[in-house]
Amino acid sequence: MINLQPKEKFILALEGKQPPGRVPHFELVFFLTMEAFGVLHPTHRHFEQWGQMSATEKDLHLKDIAHTYLKIARHYEHSAIFLQSADIWQEKVSEDTLKILDLLRSADDQYCLMIHGDRTWAIPDGSEMMAFITKISEKPQQLKDEAQEMIDDALDKAVIFKKHGALDCFALCSDYCLNAGPFLSPQMFDEFVQPYLVQLISGYRELGFYVIKHTDGNVMPILDRLVAAQPHAIHSLDPQGGVDMAEVKRRVGDRVCLIGNVNCGLMDTGTDEEVIASARYALNNGMPGGGYIFSTSNCIYTGMPLHRYDLILDVWRKEGNYPEP
Numbered sequence: 001m002i003n004l005q006p007k008e009k010f011i012l013a014l015e016g017k018q019p020p021g022r023v024p025h026f027e028l029v030f031f032l033t034m035e036a037f038g039v040l041h042p043t044h045r046h047f048e049q050w051g052q053m054s055a056t057e058k059d060l061h062l063k064d065i066a067h068t069y070l071k072i073a074r075h076y077e078h079s080a081i082f083l084q085s086a087d088i089w090q091e092k093v094s095e096d097t098l099k100i101l102d103l104l105r106s107a108d109d110q111y112c113l114m115i116h117g118d119r120t121w122a123i124p125d126g127s128e129m130m131a132f133i134t135k136i137s138e139k140p141q142q143l144k145d146e147a148q149e150m151i152d153d154a155l156d157k158a159v160i161f162k163k164h165g166a167l168d169c170f171a172l173c174s175d176y177c178l179n180a181g182p183f184l185s186p187q188m189f190d191e192f193v194q195p196y197l198v199q200l201i202s203g204y205r206e207l208g209f210y211v212i213k214h215t216d217g218n219v220m221p222i223l224d225r226l227v228a229a230q231p232h233a234i235h236s237l238d239p240q241g242g243v244d245m246a247e248v249k250r251r252v253g254d255r256v257c258l259i260g261n262v263n264c265g266l267m268d269t270g271t272d273e274e275v276i277a278s279a280r281y282a283l284n285n286g287m288p289g290g291g292y293i294f295s296t297s298n299c300i301y302t303g304m305p306l307h308r309y310d311l312i313l314d315v316w317r318k319e320g321n322y323p324e325p
Helices: 006-014 031-039 055-075 093-105 129-138 140-164 186-192 194-206 220-228 244-254 266-269 272-286 306-319
Strands: 080-083 110-116 169-172 210-214 233-236 256-260
Touching: 006 080, 006 110, 006 210, 031 055, 055 080, 055 093, 055 169, 080 093, 110 210, 129 140, 140 186, 140 194, 169 194, 186 194, 186 220, 194 210, 220 233, 220 244, 244 256, 244 272, 256 272, 266 272, 266 306, 272 306
Parallel strands: 080 110, 110 169, 169 210, 210 233, 233 256
Antiparallel strands: none
């Protein structure tokens, strides 16, 4: 029997291969740390006096954040840890992020470490929607120039992470799609997003990073475009947006790793039987031939019943296993 670390199995799946034993698993975010462990999630900790802390107190907080991420990964058998860092959007890479990555790596080197890495145009939030639509209509070149600046800046920061050495992967978390379909038409996507997405992924890959492209919603009209940008994997394959794992596997499963498709909506409001069926469907249609990582269609979000996550993990442990070679 081949005994691989979770990170090694995760990378094999990202490379389109079939790792031995159980299918790798991770969640982009697990927010229910208070219910599961009695501690706040790192993103729920807001320290108004952060700048006043002594170096010792701040260091203890960073260690506690790293410990919480590790507790999640160990308890729920994740193969990767997604550190919710905003460095790609900030003026400069945070020393705190680098310290947390170092703490994670030195404490337990068996997980694939990733952070946010997307600087392509996403669906604007409500406060920015009209400005974005106006600009795309009246100042399209300005929008493209800004897109190029964001990509250049992200790749400059990626060089810093490469030199630092602890990071393995970028998760590109700009959402492109609503449940009805892409926010931009495929033709507009080709003009304002696709060229920059290709540059970003290519740049990350040239630096040696793995790349996971995330977007919720109905990606089917732009699925081939996402795959053509050559990420290692696509997440979340959202069934609430009509994305069918069997169809995606048939169309692109030989070209990209697939992550997700367990219905988050059902995990929140459906029956146990519906949740089990969704997990089983994702496994049965994602696993064949490898190149699949088990996860929900978004994350384990605040307010979701924790026992529903345990339920899909029971299905994964029993049915998400490849035959031993």
